[in-house]
Amino acid sequence: MNTGRDPGERRPGGALEAEVLALLQSSQQALTPGEVLRHLEDGLAYSTVVTVLSRMFDKGLLTRSKQGRAYAYAPVADAHGLTARRMRQVMESDSDRAAVLTRFVEDLPAGDEQLLRQLLGDLPDQE
Template sequence: MNTGPIPAERRPGGALEAEVLALLQSSRRPLTPGDVLQHLSDDLAYSTVVTVLSRMFEKGLLTREKQGRAYAYTPVTDTHGFAARRMRQALESDPDREAVLTHFVEDLSTSDEQLLRQLLGGLPDQG
């Protein structure tokens, strides 16, 4: 029988990463792991924050620069850029790009379809 302390409730997968990303996006300057730890209202270990930031850097979500003995992290893009990145990754995950795009466009609202047509009309022809 385990008589040790009851562990804190775990976050769903990716929740801590999302919290850290939101914090970094709202910051006006790069943040160190210590800064991130200070702003998060949890009982996190410094090493946990370092690990999360390092993994996010390795995934290409953050850039970093040396600041004293630590790194200071900055997101590579804003919220909209990350949404576009996820859309692009979903498109690239299926070999039939035409089918994916067709279904995507068919599911758009009329106003979103008009906006997409307007945006595409303003792009130079790549052909």
């Protein structure tokens, strides 16, 4: 994955995580740090990749399983699932969920509000 940056040039904050996440989401299987390093083709240190993967695991973005002496990492969800997860985390950070949901729906464009109503209407009633 060639980033077009000069060797030694620093990435913007979060850019390496985004690159790693995109790589893992496009992979058909979990990848070890060494495999991630080979795919990034960026002159990174192995320890940097391990650190990034470990931090992403700690944030709940990745799962990991033992593969030989290393861990193999995979995303917990696809891109849409991760976006939904971030939305839920932000909503849960506010103590008044009803107010957050009300404001969210009030601010939706008409088409999105209609889609949300349709999706909610398709859900089975929960008792």
